[in-house]
Amino acid sequence: MDLRRLRLLAELNRLGSMREVAEELAVTTSTVSQQLAVLAREVGTPLLEAEGRRVRLTPAGRRLAAHADTILAAVDAARLDLDPGAEPAxxxxxxxxxxxxxxxxxxxxxxxxxxxxxxxxxxxxxxxxxxxxxxxxxxxxxxxxxxxxxxxxxxxxxxxxxxxxSAPWALGVRAAGGVDGGSAPEVFARLRDEPWIVNSRNVADEQVVRTIASMAGFEPQITHHVDSLALVQDLIAAGRGIGLLPGDQPVREGVALQPLRDPAVVLxxxxxxxxxxxxxxxxxxxxxxxxxxxxxxxxxxxx
Missing domain, CATH: 3.40.190.10 (Periplasmic binding protein-like II)
Incomplete structure:
Protein backbone atom coordinates (compact mmCIF):
# COMPACT_ATOMS: atom_id res chain seq x y z
CA MET A 1 0.00 0.00 0.00
CA ASP A 2 1.21 3.44 -0.91
CA LEU A 3 1.84 5.63 2.14
CA ARG A 4 0.46 8.71 0.36
CA ARG A 5 -2.86 6.96 -0.21
CA LEU A 6 -2.96 5.81 3.40
CA ARG A 7 -2.42 9.41 4.46
CA LEU A 8 -5.37 10.51 2.28
CA LEU A 9 -7.56 7.88 3.93
CA ALA A 10 -6.46 8.91 7.42
CA GLU A 11 -7.16 12.57 6.62
CA LEU A 12 -10.59 11.73 5.20
CA ASN A 13 -11.40 9.86 8.40
CA ARG A 14 -10.26 12.89 10.41
CA LEU A 15 -11.79 15.70 8.34
CA GLY A 16 -14.91 14.03 6.96
CA SER A 17 -14.95 15.29 3.37
CA MET A 18 -12.81 14.99 0.26
CA ARG A 19 -12.93 18.74 -0.27
CA GLU A 20 -11.41 19.42 3.14
CA VAL A 21 -8.76 16.76 2.54
CA ALA A 22 -7.90 18.37 -0.81
CA GLU A 23 -7.59 21.80 0.81
CA GLU A 24 -5.51 20.44 3.69
CA LEU A 25 -3.03 18.66 1.41
CA ALA A 26 -3.08 21.19 -1.46
CA VAL A 27 -4.37 18.76 -4.10
CA THR A 28 -7.57 18.55 -6.15
CA THR A 29 -10.69 16.75 -5.00
CA SER A 30 -10.52 14.49 -8.04
CA THR A 31 -6.98 13.49 -7.07
CA VAL A 32 -8.20 12.48 -3.62
CA SER A 33 -11.06 10.47 -5.13
CA GLN A 34 -8.86 8.73 -7.70
CA GLN A 35 -6.15 7.80 -5.21
CA LEU A 36 -8.63 6.39 -2.69
CA ALA A 37 -10.18 4.32 -5.50
CA VAL A 38 -6.71 2.91 -6.28
CA LEU A 39 -6.22 2.13 -2.58
CA ALA A 40 -9.54 0.24 -2.50
CA ARG A 41 -8.38 -1.88 -5.44
CA GLU A 42 -5.05 -2.52 -3.71
CA VAL A 43 -6.72 -3.87 -0.55
CA GLY A 44 -9.50 -5.62 -2.48
CA THR A 45 -12.48 -4.16 -0.63
CA PRO A 46 -14.64 -0.98 -0.85
CA LEU A 47 -13.41 1.77 1.46
CA LEU A 48 -16.02 4.46 0.69
CA GLU A 49 -19.81 4.52 0.33
CA ALA A 50 -22.20 7.26 -0.69
CA GLU A 51 -24.02 9.28 1.96
CA GLY A 52 -26.26 11.72 0.12
CA ARG A 53 -23.99 14.01 -1.89
CA ARG A 54 -21.04 13.12 0.30
CA VAL A 55 -19.06 9.94 1.00
CA ARG A 56 -18.23 8.17 4.20
CA LEU A 57 -15.88 5.37 5.13
CA THR A 58 -17.17 1.80 5.10
CA PRO A 59 -16.48 -0.35 8.18
CA ALA A 60 -13.45 -1.73 6.31
CA GLY A 61 -12.40 1.84 5.50
CA ARG A 62 -12.59 2.82 9.16
CA ARG A 63 -10.53 -0.21 10.20
CA LEU A 64 -7.89 0.57 7.58
CA ALA A 65 -7.87 4.24 8.63
CA ALA A 66 -7.07 3.15 12.20
CA HIS A 67 -4.20 1.03 10.87
CA ALA A 68 -3.10 3.97 8.72
CA ASP A 69 -2.74 6.18 11.79
CA THR A 70 -0.48 3.57 13.40
CA ILE A 71 1.53 2.95 10.22
CA LEU A 72 2.08 6.63 9.48
CA ALA A 73 3.07 7.34 13.08
CA ALA A 74 5.62 4.52 12.91
CA VAL A 75 7.04 5.88 9.64
CA ASP A 76 7.33 9.37 11.14
CA ALA A 77 9.05 7.91 14.21
CA ALA A 78 11.50 6.01 11.98
CA ARG A 79 12.34 9.15 10.01
CA LEU A 80 12.85 11.09 13.22
CA ASP A 81 15.04 8.31 14.63
CA LEU A 82 17.27 8.46 11.54
CA ASP A 83 17.50 12.26 11.50
CA PRO A 84 20.99 13.29 12.74
CA GLY A 85 19.55 16.55 14.02
CA ALA A 86 16.73 14.96 16.00
CA GLU A 87 16.63 14.59 19.76
CA PRO A 88 18.51 11.32 20.43
CA ALA A 89 16.34 8.35 21.29
CA SER A 166 45.76 5.84 27.44
CA ALA A 167 47.36 4.36 30.55
CA PRO A 168 50.84 3.04 31.42
CA TRP A 169 51.17 -0.65 32.24
CA ALA A 170 53.72 -2.19 34.54
CA LEU A 171 54.98 -5.61 35.50
CA GLY A 172 53.28 -7.11 38.54
CA VAL A 173 55.68 -9.02 40.82
CA ARG A 174 55.63 -10.32 44.39
CA ALA A 175 56.16 -7.46 46.82
CA ALA A 176 58.56 -9.64 48.87
CA GLY A 177 60.80 -10.33 45.89
CA GLY A 178 61.13 -6.90 44.32
CA VAL A 179 63.01 -6.05 41.16
CA ASP A 180 65.69 -3.45 40.63
CA GLY A 181 65.18 -0.73 38.02
CA GLY A 182 66.45 -0.63 34.49
CA SER A 183 64.96 -0.87 31.03
CA ALA A 184 62.06 -3.22 30.33
CA PRO A 185 64.33 -5.85 28.69
CA GLU A 186 66.70 -5.69 31.67
CA VAL A 187 63.81 -6.20 34.10
CA PHE A 188 62.48 -9.10 32.05
CA ALA A 189 65.94 -10.69 31.79
CA ARG A 190 66.25 -10.85 35.59
CA LEU A 191 62.87 -12.63 35.71
CA ARG A 192 63.38 -14.96 32.77
CA ASP A 193 62.86 -18.11 34.85
CA GLU A 194 59.55 -16.98 36.35
CA PRO A 195 56.21 -18.41 35.12
CA TRP A 196 54.24 -15.77 33.20
CA ILE A 197 50.54 -14.91 33.33
CA VAL A 198 48.76 -13.60 30.21
CA ASN A 199 45.20 -12.84 29.15
CA SER A 200 42.98 -15.80 28.30
CA ARG A 201 40.78 -13.92 25.81
CA ASN A 202 43.13 -11.48 24.09
CA VAL A 203 46.62 -12.11 22.73
CA ALA A 204 47.78 -8.47 22.90
CA ASP A 205 49.47 -8.61 26.31
CA GLU A 206 51.08 -11.96 25.42
CA GLN A 207 52.51 -10.24 22.32
CA VAL A 208 53.92 -7.51 24.57
CA VAL A 209 55.48 -10.06 26.94
CA ARG A 210 57.01 -12.03 24.08
CA THR A 211 58.28 -8.86 22.37
CA ILE A 212 60.14 -7.58 25.43
CA ALA A 213 61.37 -11.08 26.31
CA SER A 214 62.73 -11.36 22.77
CA MET A 215 64.63 -8.09 23.30
CA ALA A 216 66.07 -9.66 26.45
CA GLY A 217 67.05 -12.81 24.55
CA PHE A 218 64.76 -15.48 26.01
CA GLU A 219 61.44 -17.27 25.42
CA PRO A 220 58.99 -16.63 28.29
CA GLN A 221 57.39 -19.59 30.04
CA ILE A 222 53.65 -18.85 29.65
CA THR A 223 52.02 -20.83 32.44
CA HIS A 224 48.67 -19.20 33.19
CA HIS A 225 45.98 -17.68 30.91
CA VAL A 226 43.71 -15.50 33.05
CA ASP A 227 41.12 -12.88 32.12
CA SER A 228 40.46 -11.33 35.56
CA LEU A 229 43.06 -8.77 36.70
CA ALA A 230 42.07 -9.48 40.30
CA LEU A 231 42.92 -13.15 39.78
CA VAL A 232 46.22 -12.17 38.15
CA GLN A 233 47.11 -10.28 41.32
CA ASP A 234 46.08 -13.24 43.50
CA LEU A 235 48.37 -15.54 41.52
CA ILE A 236 51.24 -13.06 41.76
CA ALA A 237 50.80 -12.65 45.53
CA ALA A 238 50.75 -16.44 45.89
CA GLY A 239 54.06 -16.70 44.05
CA ARG A 240 52.54 -18.53 41.09
CA GLY A 241 53.75 -16.15 38.37
CA ILE A 242 54.19 -12.58 37.15
CA GLY A 243 52.26 -10.56 34.59
CA LEU A 244 51.30 -7.17 33.22
CA LEU A 245 49.04 -4.92 35.31
CA PRO A 246 47.76 -1.33 35.00
CA GLY A 247 50.49 0.98 36.21
CA ASP A 248 48.11 3.69 37.43
CA GLN A 249 45.87 1.53 39.64
CA PRO A 250 46.36 0.33 43.23
CA VAL A 251 47.32 -3.30 43.79
CA ARG A 252 46.47 -5.76 46.54
CA GLU A 253 48.78 -6.56 49.44
CA GLY A 254 51.63 -8.77 48.38
CA VAL A 255 51.91 -7.34 44.86
CA ALA A 256 54.34 -4.66 43.67
CA LEU A 257 54.46 -2.83 40.35
CA GLN A 258 57.70 -2.61 38.41
CA PRO A 259 57.54 0.33 35.93
CA LEU A 260 58.53 -0.52 32.36
CA ARG A 261 60.50 1.87 30.17
CA ASP A 262 62.71 1.79 27.10
CA PRO A 263 60.32 0.64 25.74
CA ALA A 264 57.31 1.69 27.78
CA VAL A 265 54.13 -0.37 27.70
CA VAL A 266 51.08 1.84 27.15
CA LEU A 267 47.48 0.65 26.80
Missing part, protein backbone atom coordinates in the same frame (compact mmCIF):
# COMPACT_ATOMS: atom_id res chain seq x y z
CA UNK A 90 16.93 4.61 21.21
CA UNK A 91 19.04 1.81 22.68
CA UNK A 92 22.79 1.86 22.03
CA UNK A 93 24.37 -1.60 22.37
CA UNK A 94 27.91 -1.29 23.73
CA UNK A 95 30.51 -4.05 23.86
CA UNK A 96 33.60 -3.23 25.89
CA UNK A 97 36.34 -4.43 28.18
CA UNK A 98 35.66 -4.01 31.88
CA UNK A 99 38.12 -1.17 32.54
CA UNK A 100 36.68 0.98 29.74
CA UNK A 101 33.11 0.31 30.87
CA UNK A 102 33.99 1.46 34.40
CA UNK A 103 36.24 4.32 33.34
CA UNK A 104 34.47 5.72 30.27
CA UNK A 105 30.89 4.50 30.15
CA UNK A 106 29.67 4.56 33.75
CA UNK A 107 30.56 8.25 34.31
CA UNK A 108 28.22 9.37 31.50
CA UNK A 109 25.19 7.33 32.56
CA UNK A 110 24.00 9.90 35.11
CA UNK A 111 24.21 12.66 32.52
CA UNK A 112 22.24 10.52 30.07
CA UNK A 113 19.50 9.87 32.63
CA UNK A 114 19.20 13.56 33.45
CA UNK A 115 19.46 15.14 30.01
CA UNK A 116 18.72 12.37 27.49
CA UNK A 117 16.26 9.98 29.16
CA UNK A 118 15.22 8.47 25.80
CA UNK A 119 18.74 7.13 25.21
CA UNK A 120 19.38 3.74 26.82
CA UNK A 121 22.57 1.72 27.07
CA UNK A 122 22.93 -2.04 26.82
CA UNK A 123 26.36 -3.12 28.09
CA UNK A 124 28.14 -6.36 27.16
CA UNK A 125 31.64 -7.24 28.35
CA UNK A 126 33.97 -8.49 25.60
CA UNK A 127 37.60 -8.39 24.59
CA UNK A 128 38.51 -6.49 21.39
CA UNK A 129 38.47 -9.43 18.94
CA UNK A 130 35.05 -10.47 20.22
CA UNK A 131 33.77 -6.90 19.99
CA UNK A 132 35.02 -6.51 16.40
CA UNK A 133 33.11 -9.66 15.41
CA UNK A 134 29.94 -8.36 17.06
CA UNK A 135 30.27 -5.06 15.19
CA UNK A 136 30.75 -6.90 11.90
CA UNK A 137 27.56 -8.91 12.58
CA UNK A 138 25.69 -5.71 13.54
CA UNK A 139 25.06 -7.25 16.97
CA UNK A 140 26.35 -4.11 18.75
CA UNK A 141 26.54 -0.44 17.81
CA UNK A 142 29.71 0.56 19.66
CA UNK A 143 32.82 -1.25 20.87
CA UNK A 144 35.21 -0.02 23.55
CA UNK A 145 38.52 -1.70 22.70
CA UNK A 146 42.23 -1.41 23.40
CA UNK A 147 45.68 -2.25 22.13
CA UNK A 148 49.25 -1.65 23.32
CA UNK A 149 51.97 0.48 21.82
CA UNK A 150 54.02 -2.72 21.42
CA UNK A 151 51.04 -4.67 20.00
CA UNK A 152 48.97 -2.32 17.82
CA UNK A 153 45.59 -3.62 16.69
CA UNK A 154 44.83 -4.24 13.02
CA UNK A 155 41.42 -2.68 12.45
CA UNK A 156 39.21 -3.97 9.60
CA UNK A 157 38.49 -1.37 6.88
CA UNK A 158 34.78 -1.54 7.71
CA UNK A 159 35.40 -0.16 11.22
CA UNK A 160 36.39 3.29 12.44
CA UNK A 161 38.23 3.96 15.73
CA UNK A 162 38.35 7.11 17.85
CA UNK A 163 41.14 7.35 20.44
CA UNK A 164 39.92 7.88 24.00
CA UNK A 165 42.47 7.60 26.82
CA UNK A 268 45.45 2.74 24.34
CA UNK A 269 41.66 2.69 24.43
CA UNK A 270 39.31 3.36 21.51
CA UNK A 271 35.65 3.84 20.67
CA UNK A 272 35.00 1.77 17.55
CA UNK A 273 31.98 1.85 15.23
CA UNK A 274 31.04 0.58 11.81
CA UNK A 275 31.73 3.16 9.13
CA UNK A 276 28.64 5.16 8.22
CA UNK A 277 26.84 4.47 11.51
CA UNK A 278 28.26 7.34 13.56
CA UNK A 279 25.58 9.82 12.39
CA UNK A 280 22.78 7.93 14.16
CA UNK A 281 21.72 10.48 16.79
CA UNK A 282 21.97 8.30 19.97
CA UNK A 283 25.31 6.84 18.90
CA UNK A 284 26.67 10.26 17.90
CA UNK A 285 25.72 11.55 21.36
CA UNK A 286 27.48 8.67 23.17
CA UNK A 287 30.62 9.10 21.03
CA UNK A 288 30.73 12.82 21.76
CA UNK A 289 30.33 12.25 25.49
CA UNK A 290 33.03 9.56 25.50
CA UNK A 291 35.54 11.74 23.64
CA UNK A 292 34.74 14.81 25.77
CA UNK A 293 35.10 12.72 28.92
CA UNK A 294 38.49 11.43 27.77
CA UNK A 295 39.75 14.98 27.21
CA UNK A 296 38.41 16.08 30.58
CA UNK A 297 40.88 13.68 32.20
CA UNK A 298 43.85 15.82 31.20
CA UNK A 299 46.59 15.63 28.57
CA UNK A 300 48.65 13.00 30.38
CA UNK A 301 45.80 10.53 30.40
CA UNK A 302 44.29 10.73 26.94
CA UNK A 303 45.34 9.02 23.76
Missing amino acids: GTVRVSGFATAVRRSLLPIITDLCLHHPDVRLQVLEHEPAEAYALLADDAVDLALTYDYTLAPAALPDSLQARPLW RSYAVTRRGREDWAPLALILRMLVDGAFDRGPGDRA
